[in-house]
Amino acid sequence: MNSMQNYLADTVKSIPPSGIRRFFDLVTQTKGVISLGVGEPDFVTPWHIREACFYALEKGYTMYTSNSGLLELREEIANYMKKKIGVEYSPQREILITIGVSEAVDLALRALLNPGDEVLVPEPSFVSYAPGTVLAYGKAVSVPTYFEDEYRLKPEVLEKYITPRSKILILAYPNNPTGGIMEKEDLEKLRDLIIKNDLIVISDEIYAELTYNGGHVSIASLPGMRDRTIVLNGFSKAYAMTGWRIGYACGHPDIIAAMTKIHQYTIMCAPIMSQMAAIEALRHGESEMRRMVDDYNNRRKIILSGFKEIGLDCFEPKGAFYAFPSIKISGMSSEEFCEKLLMEEKVAVVPGNAFGANGEGHIRCCYAASIKNIEIAIERMGNFLARHRKG
Amino acid sequence: MELEKKILKLLEKDAKMSPKLIATILDEDEGKIRDIIERLEREKIILGYSTVINWERLGEDGVTAMIDVKVTPEREVGFEKVAERICRFPEVRCVYLMSGTYDLSVVVTGETMKDIAWFVSHRLSTLEQVQSTVTHFVLKRYKQDDFIFEEPEEDKRLVVSP
Numbered sequence: 220m221n222s223m224q225n226y227l228a229d230t231v232k233s234i235p236p237s238g239i240r241r242f243f244d245l246v247t248q249t250k251g252v253i254s255l256g257v258g259e260p261d262f263v264t265p266w267h268i269r270e271a272c273f274y275a276l277e278k279g280y281t282m283y284t285s286n287s288g289l290l291e292l293r294e295e296i297a298n299y300m301k302k303k304i305g306v307e308y309s310p311q312r313e314i315l316i317t318i319g320v321s322e323a324v325d326l327a328l329r330a331l332l333n334p335g336d337e338v339l340v341p342e343p344s345f346v347s348y349a350p351g352t353v354l355a356y357g358k359a360v361s362v363p364t365y366f367e368d369e370y371r372l373k374p375e376v377l378e379k380y381i382t383p384r385s386k387i388l389i390l391a392y393p394n395n396p397t398g399g400i401m402e403k404e405d406l407e408k409l410r411d412l413i414i415k416n417d418l419i420v421i422s423d424e425i426y427a428e429l430t431y432n433g434g435h436v437s438i439a440s441l442p443g444m445r446d447r448t449i450v451l452n453g454f455s456k457a458y459a460m461t462g463w464r465i466g467y468a469c470g471h472p473d474i475i476a477a478m479t480k481i482h483q484y485t486i487m488c489a490p491i492m493s494q495m496a497a498i499e500a501l502r503h504g505e506s507e508m509r510r511m512v513d514d515y516n517n518r519r520k521i522i523l524s525g526f527k528e529i530g531l532d533c534f535e536p537k538g539a540f541y542a543f544p545s546i547k548i549s550g551m552s553s554e555e556f557c558e559k560l561l562m563e564e565k566v567a568v569v570p571g572n573a574f575g576a577n578g579e580g581h582i583r584c585c586y587a588a589s590i591k592n593i594e595i596a597i598e599r600m601g602n603f604l605a606r607h608r609k610g
Numbered sequence: 611m612e613l614e615k616k617i618l619k620l621l622e623k624d625a626k627m628s629p630k631l632i633a634t635i636l637d638e639d640e641g642k643i644r645d646i647i648e649r650l651e652r653e654k655i656i657l658g659y660s661t662v663i664n665w666e667r668l669g670e671d672g673v674t675a676m677i678d679v680k681v682t683p684e685r686e687v688g689f690e691k692v693a694e695r696i697c698r699f700p701e702v703r704c705v706y707l708m709s710g711t712y713d714l715s716v717v718v719t720g721e722t723m724k725d726i727a728w729f730v731s732h733r734l735s736t737l738e739q740v741q742s743t744v745t746h747f748v749l750k751r752y753k754q755d756d757f758i759f760e761e762p763e764e765d766k767r768l769v770v771s772p
Contacts, residue, residue: 256770
């Protein structure tokens, strides 16, 4: 077959395929693997939410919705945001329903970036911000966060990476892959710098419900930050609804209108049955969601105590469902560690460098897994470390 | 009190959960957890530990029946005395006092329908307080004590995802 590479767009060619992909192929070829490598809940969507979808289908809700999404859902989201982060948004003008937060990230970047504008991406981070920036003709600037700071973004670090072209700051807390959070005082320390440099914040708060020592604080709730923040959230993690692909963006009406313009030409609208299920989740999903979060918390403690026992250094992740221990004692790179662990002990974890260069030396372990599997994985990792410990 | 409740909630979901694991989850000392569990057992707050088994999968065809029982309450003791007497039979698994058209709901297991018929006619109906019985046989169990019998449990997620 002739190569068609020459026909591909330069921007697309310039972005590397996801670092997780290669590892994924490796894991699928191996049998009997215990995986702590997933990035989603191990619960199935609560039954009452699934039933709301059946009901929608039975009633014949199979058509388009308005570009912005069902008003009823936007109203529920407005109520939720007010309660959850203390910020009021107009359901008519300031909320857009998207295909998961992933689409919302893309829309926000495309709505705001001119060619060459810079996006500050604190790393380690979820894999889509930097490629999304490049696809929107912007320039992604990695801003390191550190294990010693529990991966909080520090103003003195951020400041070093700000240039006159800086336009957007990505904030993704509670964080995937580290489990780190930003507390109110951490956000307050960033605020002046953001305002001084006239930055817009894209705040990806998909793990907002998954916090274990006190609630989540959104930067949008700080004085002067509401209009320059686009808050992104969705249903995937809190309600175990990853496959439904429902997210939303809340922000200034000018920005939401611009995002809606792209959305209407590319997506049209999110699937109506997923939107109807999302309404059910917000109206009646609280107690099941709490139960799931309690379960994650139990397993978080189990995995942390396990790491301690086998000598893996890890700070206490206070959000999401990931732990991000250091593998320094093995003397291996994170990719080498993950490959060997997979081959020798059949445990899958994700190399930290898949989430940015400064994730090197760490592994991401997802504890949205059964207690039994976490215990087995820890035991196997312990055996592995006993053989490979350096010094 | 809060701690006791948390321990009980965990054990209610998984009776095999070790004191060590409970201690990890609740950020407590393992010895303290052991002491509390022992006390809860002594105080009969924890009555025992049993296993939910899908016998059918083993090819064992036991029979379970739910029997609605009307009884004549007695002076001073109401339903207590007759309920206690019914509880004593080893084939009786559960006894509940009910509101509505009958008084006691009795769950009985046996190896065959005959066993249960014999129990009803010879043991239950012959109690002088028992006025009448209606026996319902269980045809199939779908869910019991939180466990769904036939639900496939496999993990459908991709093994690695961002």
